[in-house]
Amino acid sequence: MPEYTPFEMIAFTGSRVLEDEKIVFVGTGLPIIASMHAQMTHAPNLAMIFESGPLSPILEMGMPLSVGDTRACRKACYLKGLAAVFELTQRGYSDYAFIGGAQIDMYGNVCSTFEGGTYNEPLTRFPGSGGAGAMAANCEKSIIIMALEKRRFVDKVEFLTSIGFGDGSADYREKAGVMGEGPYRVITNQALFGFDKKTRRMVLLEVIPGKTAQDIKDLVSFDLLVSPDLKEMAEPTDEDLRLLREECDPDGYFLNRKVK
Amino acid sequence: MMKKKISSKIKKVSNLKYDAALAEEPFEWWGPTPDEARKVMSAKPKGMHDKRKTLKEAVGKFVKDGINIGIGGFVNTRVPVAIIHEIIRHGAQNLTLSFQSNSICAELLAGAMIVDPDRISIKRVELAWWGYEVIGIAPLLRYLTSRGMIRLDDYTNYGMTARFKAAAMGIPFVPTRDHGGSDMELVNRGQMVQCPFSGKNIYVVPACHPDVAIIHVTAADMYGNCRIFGAHCTCPEITMAAANSIVTTEKIIPNENIRTYPNLTEIPYAAVDALVEQPFGAYPGASYGFHWFDMEHILMFRSICDNFRKTGNKDGLKKYYDEYIFGCETFDDFLGKLPYSTLRKLRDMDGGQPVILS
Numbered sequence: 012m013p014e015y016t017p018f019e020m021i022a023f024t025g026s027r028v029l030e031d032e033k034i035v036f037v038g039t040g041l042p043i044i045a046s047m048h049a050q051m052t053h054a055p056n057l058a059m060i061f062e063s064g065p066l067s068p069i070l071e072m073g074m075p076l077s078v079g080d081t082r083a084c085r086k087a088c089y090l091k092g093l094a095a096v097f098e099l100t101q102r103g104y105s106d107y108a109f110i111g112g113a114q115i116d117m118y119g120n121v122c123s124t125f126e127g128g129t130y131n132e133p134l135t136r137f138p139g140s141g142g143a144g145a146m147a148a149n150c151e152k153s154i155i156i157m158a159l160e161k162r163r164f165v166d167k168v169e170f171l172t173s174i175g176f177g178d179g180s181a182d183y184r185e186k187a188g189v190m191g192e193g194p195y196r197v198i199t200n201q202a203l204f205g206f207d208k209k210t211r212r213m214v215l216l217e218v219i220p221g222k223t224a225q226d227i228k229d230l231v232s233f234d235l236l237v238s239p240d241l242k243e244m245a246e247p248t249d250e251d252l253r254l255l256r257e258e259c260d261p262d263g264y265f266l267n268r269k270v271k
Numbered sequence: 272m273m274k275k276k277i278s279s280k281i282k283k284v285s286n287l288k289y290d291a292a293l294a295e296e297p298f299e300w301w302g303p304t305p306d307e308a309r310k311v312m313s314a315k316p317k318g319m320h321d322k323r324k325t326l327k328e329a330v331g332k333f334v335k336d337g338i339n340i341g342i343g344g345f346v347n348t349r350v351p352v353a354i355i356h357e358i359i360r361h362g363a364q365n366l367t368l369s370f371q372s373n374s375i376c377a378e379l380l381a382g383a384m385i386v387d388p389d390r391i392s393i394k395r396v397e398l399a400w401w402g403y404e405v406i407g408i409a410p411l412l413r414y415l416t417s418r419g420m421i422r423l424d425d426y427t428n429y430g431m432t433a434r435f436k437a438a439a440m441g442i443p444f445v446p447t448r449d450h451g452g453s454d455m456e457l458v459n460r461g462q463m464v465q466c467p468f469s470g471k472n473i474y475v476v477p478a479c480h481p482d483v484a485i486i487h488v489t490a491a492d493m494y495g496n497c498r499i500f501g502a503h504c505t506c507p508e509i510t511m512a513a514a515n516s517i518v519t520t521e522k523i524i525p526n527e528n529i530r531t532y533p534n535l536t537e538i539p540y541a542a543v544d545a546l547v548e549q550p551f552g553a554y555p556g557a558s559y560g561f562h563w564f565d566m567e568h569i570l571m572f573r574s575i576c577d578n579f580r581k582t583g584n585k586d587g588l589k590k591y592y593d594e595y596i597f598g599c600e601t602f603d604d605f606l607g608k609l610p611y612s613t614l615r616k617l618r619d620m621d622g623g624q625p626v627i628l629s
Binding site: 039040061062063064065072076077078079080081082083084085090091092093094095097100101118120124125128129130131132133134135136137138139140141142143144145148149167168169170171172173174177178180182183184185186187188189190264265 | 279280281283284285286287288289290293344345346347348371372398399400401402404405408409412413416417418419422423425426427428429430432433436447448449450451452453454455456458463471472473474501502503504505506507508557558559563564566621622624
């Protein structure tokens with residue numbers, strides 16, 4: 012198999028998770044790359060929606076560097092503002108929320124607000140919800156990208172920014188007044204997770220070749236369920252890597268983290 | 272009145288450490304109340320008048336201590352940087368800022384507060400997001416919050432948009448399908464209610480009427496009829512929510528053009544109080560159809576801010592403000608310090624996004 016970076020694996024896996032004929036509400040970076048790759052391969056009729064306003068643009072000017080980038084508007088089919096795209100989402104037009112975060116718990120609740128200290132005087136304040144909280148609430152299914160580390164896969168998130176299944180109770184989301192089904196997949200470079208239908212707890216679906224379920228459990232703070240049908244993660248082919256490197260993110264902004 | 276009578280099951284899962292007394296304090300408007308905002312609007316002359324002013328005149332007239340400033344644009348797009356520069360030169364204390372997602376505008380005001388707190392101070396911010404996306408986190412947000420120097424009130428991007436939209440619709444609150452079941456329900460100024468029709472829980476957020484909206488648009492006529500190309504962000508809603516508005520525009524176009532295609536008007540003249548033709552008014556942010564954002568300038572400013580955050584040494588920040596803001600009379604003076612090659616490159620990188628000026 013060809014060599015690839017952790018970010019390339021995440022983008023490739025994100026692409027695999029997306030189905031054709033859907034609308035994906037994308038966050039900045041890897042979600043855009045994954046969606047572009049999916050469009051170029053198995054999901055030609057997948058459309059992207061960006062929170063600043065555009066629906067279904069053609070990203071012919073290169074990858075937008077943020078969801079507010081003017082390039083994200085290129086040749087869109089519908090272009091208004093935040094109200095329009097989030098209201099489409101509340102109405103049920105957005106199938107996938109594709110977001111990231113700093114911490115996640117076993118019920119798919121995500122923190123992207125702060126770490127350490129208190130809400131009023133946080134040690135490390137993050138940018139905040141942005142669109143993520145609204146996307147996780149109202150897209151039909153949430154796909155969450157995380158780094159696979161114990162300090163990120165936590166028992167309890169410090170600030171519940173983007174709603175998952177809450178405390179795991181069957182009516183948590185209904186009582187919260189949100190619309191979507193909730194967490195669907197969690198993507199890391201070494202493992203792909205889903206959620207158990209009955210308990211709504213995170214379940215390991217796939218591991219990268221060479222690793223075991225126990226290796227992944229060791230990187231997670233909570234008690235991780237393992238699918239009885241555990242699979243190996245598919246790896247990107249040479250052609251997938253060419254698409255990612257040359258077509259999706261040729262400047263390496265996200266796959267190589269050039270800016271930082 | 273206790274704020275949170277009905278709630279989701281958030282308390283069963285939340286691990287949040289926060290000041291509960293602050294979160295439960297009785298609701299207050301952080302700017303004009305809906306009634307006050309209505310009165311301001313009713314009292315305004317509604318005739319079509321030439322709204323053109325200099326930035327100095329506009330900011331001098333509308334920006335005062337203690338006001339709520341609604342900031343338009345989104346992250347790096349059509350951000351009203353020229354107006355921010357003038358506000359910093361003018362000075363204003365105890366500001367409330369309201370926006371969804373912003374980068375350079377919020378950081379410029381935060382930096383001004385650090386450089387000269389007697390000139391600019393931010394008391395609190397109602398927001399969804401403050402950062403630089405691909406370029407990184409916002410160092411001054413982190414600095415101010417970790418010291419408890421500003422109060423934040425967190426919503427989602429839709430939440431802030433819905434709040435401006437409610438204000439623009441002339442209603443005091445709006446139901447949204449988000450915030451509920453998240454820790455924002457515990458700390459922000461919205462609240463869970465029972466829907467009178469379905470009987471189900473639904474989260475309502477209060478209208479947000481800024482005292483002054485600051486907005487950069489693609490084109491406008493001299494009366495303030497504005498066109499916006501590219502993403503609208505929440506600019507029309509913020510402008511129409513605000514008691515007063517200051518708008519910069521890439522270009523002033525004839526009223527005849529506006530009247531030929533009235534469907535293209537996104538902000539009507541009656542919602543604009545001061546209009547300034549300011550090409551590159553969003554620089555170093557982007558303006559669709561005119562120029563892309565200047566990654567290098569933003570990186571430079573951000574690294575100065577991050578250096579201050581890490582060392583506490585203000586020299587770099589002071590130098591930036593002295594050179595680019597205090598050392599300039601106008602925004603054109605600031606733009607004049609940039610090499611032509613930079614502006615040329617940014618114009619090319621826009622890629623000729625199509626706008627209609629005719």
